[in-house]
Amino acid sequence: MKMQITSSDLKSALRRVAAHSKSKREELCAADAQLGDGDLGITVSEGFDACATLDLPEDVGKAFYEMAKTFQSVSSSSFGTLVATGLMAAAKETKGRTSLDSSEIAGLLSLARDAMLARGKSSLGEKTVLDGIDAQAKALQEGSSAALDTAIAAARDTVETFRNRQNQAGRARIFAEKSKGLPDPGQLALVVMTEGLR
Amino acid sequence: MKKILNDPQNYVDEMLDGLVAAHPEIYRAHAHRVIVRAGEKKPGKVGIVTGGGSGHLPVFTGYVGNGLLDGCAIGNVFASPSAEQMAETIRAVDAGAGVLCLYGNYGGDVMNFDMAAEMVDFEDSIRTRSHAVADDVVSASLDEAEKRRGVAGMIYAFKIAGAAAERMADLDEVTRLAAKASDNVVSMGMAMTPCIIPQLGKPTSTIADDEMEMGMGIHGEPGVWKGPIKSADDLLDEMFDTLQKDRPLTAGDRVSVLVNSLGATPLEELYILYRRLAARLAELGVKIVMPLVGRYATSMEMTGATLSILKLDDELEVLLRAPSNCAFWKV
Numbered sequence: 001m002k003m004q005i006t007s008s009d010l011k012s013a014l015r016r017v018a019a020h021s022k023s024k025r026e027e028l029c030a031a032d033a034q035l036g037d038g039d040l041g042i043t044v045s046e047g048f049d050a051c052a053t054l055d056l057p058e059d060v061g062k063a064f065y066e067m068a069k070t071f072q073s074v075s076s077s078s079f080g081t082l083v084a085t086g087l088m089a090a091a092k093e094t095k096g097r098t099s100l101d102s103s104e105i106a107g108l109l110s111l112a113r114d115a116m117l118a119r120g121k122s123s124l125g126e127k128t129v130l131d132g133i134d135a136q137a138k139a140l141q142e143g144s145s146a147a148l149d150t151a152i153a154a155a156r157d158t159v160e161t162f163r164n165r166q167n168q169a170g171r172a173r174i175f176a177e178k179s180k181g182l183p184d185p186g187q188l189a190l191v192v193m194t195e196g197l198r
Numbered sequence: 199m200k201k202i203l204n205d206p207q208n209y210v211d212e213m214l215d216g217l218v219a220a221h222p223e224i225y226r227a228h229a230h231r232v233i234v235r236a237g238e239k240k241p242g243k244v245g246i247v248t249g250g251g252s253g254h255l256p257v258f259t260g261y262v263g264n265g266l267l268d269g270c271a272i273g274n275v276f277a278s279p280s281a282e283q284m285a286e287t288i289r290a291v292d293a294g295a296g297v298l299c300l301y302g303n304y305g306g307d308v309m310n311f312d313m314a315a316e317m318v319d320f321e322d323s324i325r326t327r328s329h330a331v332a333d334d335v336v337s338a339s340l341d342e343a344e345k346r347r348g349v350a351g352m353i354y355a356f357k358i359a360g361a362a363a364e365r366m367a368d369l370d371e372v373t374r375l376a377a378k379a380s381d382n383v384v385s386m387g388m389a390m391t392p393c394i395i396p397q398l399g400k401p402t403s404t405i406a407d408d409e410m411e412m413g414m415g416i417h418g419e420p421g422v423w424k425g426p427i428k429s430a431d432d433l434l435d436e437m438f439d440t441l442q443k444d445r446p447l448t449a450g451d452r453v454s455v456l457v458n459s460l461g462a463t464p465l466e467e468l469y470i471l472y473r474r475l476a477a478r479l480a481e482l483g484v485k486i487v488m489p490l491v492g493r494y495a496t497s498m499e500m501t502g503a504t505l506s507i508l509k510l511d512d513e514l515e516v517l518l519r520a521p522s523n524c525a526f527w528k529v
Binding site for chain 2: 065068069072073078081082084085088091092095119120
């Protein structure tokens with residue numbers, strides 16, 4: 001099933017993600033406090049809150065750009081900058097168009113993943129949000145019709161797959177041993193963001 | 199905590215207000231926590247911007263000025279400014295010839311400057327180049343030199359790139375010279391007391407009253423050893439020998455040297471260090487050009503010093519001697 005996504009679709013999606021992020025804010029902060037400074041729920045919630053109030057341009061590329069800019073200016077934490085980097089990759093790819101096709105989402109996720117890996121100087125398998133995005137890009141490539149459910153399942157499965165491994169990137173790396181058995185906060189944030197799209 | 203401040207929340211903004219009020223002929227507040235040169239931009243000149251956390255004055259903001267930098271994005275104490283602040287700084291200084299982002303090698307700053315470069319490319323079609331200075335030899339081994347942190351030696355890169363831009367060199371040439379200065383400077387520091395971030399109100403690390411830490415970073419990053427305080431000559435020898443092992447100097451070489459206070463260490467003690475440094479270099483047959491002794495890159499009220507050595511050739515020496523004017527370094 002193909003669907004055209006316009007700038008106004010993005011705007012309503014942002015409102016849903018913002019509302020869902022707000023409801024999961026404390027949960028994400030608590031998960032982050034185990035391994036970091038405990039503000040991830042605030043970063044995600046405030047980032048999407050600010051994006052949801054944007055007056056998005058019709059050009060979807062420019063709309064992604066506005067989101068990137070807003071997200072990182074609300075929080076200059078490294079997670080905020082990584083999300084902004086992913087949005088920026090989508091912005092470059094879709095600049096000058098007024099819609100994108102739902103079949104392009106897997107490709108955009110792959111571009112976002114690669115840009116974020118380069119910016120964070122990290123690799124897949126280090127127990128970060130990138131593993132979740134990678135799983136989503138791969139699951140969607142396989143062309144399931146229930147795209148959103150597929151993406152949510154891929155994000156949730158990633159959290160469980162990595163739960164008993166050690167964090168090898170970012171601040172959580174300092175707690176490598178302790179991180180075994182704990183869900184990665186960034187991977188959890190991806191679950192929240194994707195669930196919010198429903 | 200004993201600090202002169204009003205509300206810790208306003209520490210950075212009130213500091214910037216004061217800096218601009220004291221030197222309006224040099225600095226101008228362009229936007230929130232973005233400082234640029236006072237006066238008109240020179241059309242066609244390459245812009246040079248830097249950025250980083252507060253707490254290191256004169257680094258980073260202080261080096262905005264003629265023959266030096268064009269703009270600076272300022273973060274909280276020891277925290278990176280946002281990519282949007284950096285992008286705004288780039289936009290403010292671009293005079294049509296592109297902009298070099300020249301800053302210290304810290305993860306957050308690198309990520310945010312890379313993001314800022316993408317933003318101004320996307321929105322404004324401004325061409326940028328980037329160079330992160332990595333001069334602190336104890337922060338990573340020589341085979342991983344690209345992982346080293348940027349400390350006091352970065353001011354030489356500011357000076358040399360700034361002089362090249364003032365002579366209307368193009369973006370690639372200014373970048374090449376910034377990288378050349380940066381590749382030829384090595385630094386090492388030591389601390390005797392840690393520093394206090396105003397918003398935390400307590401030290402980020404501890405050093406016992408009768409101890410010091412050799413190699414400590416400018417945010418209190420761990421060094422190579424902690425132990426009893428050594429004499430000035432022994433301290434200088436250890437730092438000099440470490441730098442010498444990293445980038446050996448031989449008879450006939452010319453260098454500029456910086457003996458820098460991390461904040462609380464008085465000039466008197468810097469000159470005691472310099473005395474020994476001059477003797478060591480004379481013994482080697484190395485000539486000193488334009489030595490700097492003073493507070494050039496600090497870490498709040500940390501007691502301690504850094505030693506930086508820049509190896510010169512004709513090209514670098516000419517640019518080092520070129521005129522420059524900021525509140526903290528006039529040539």
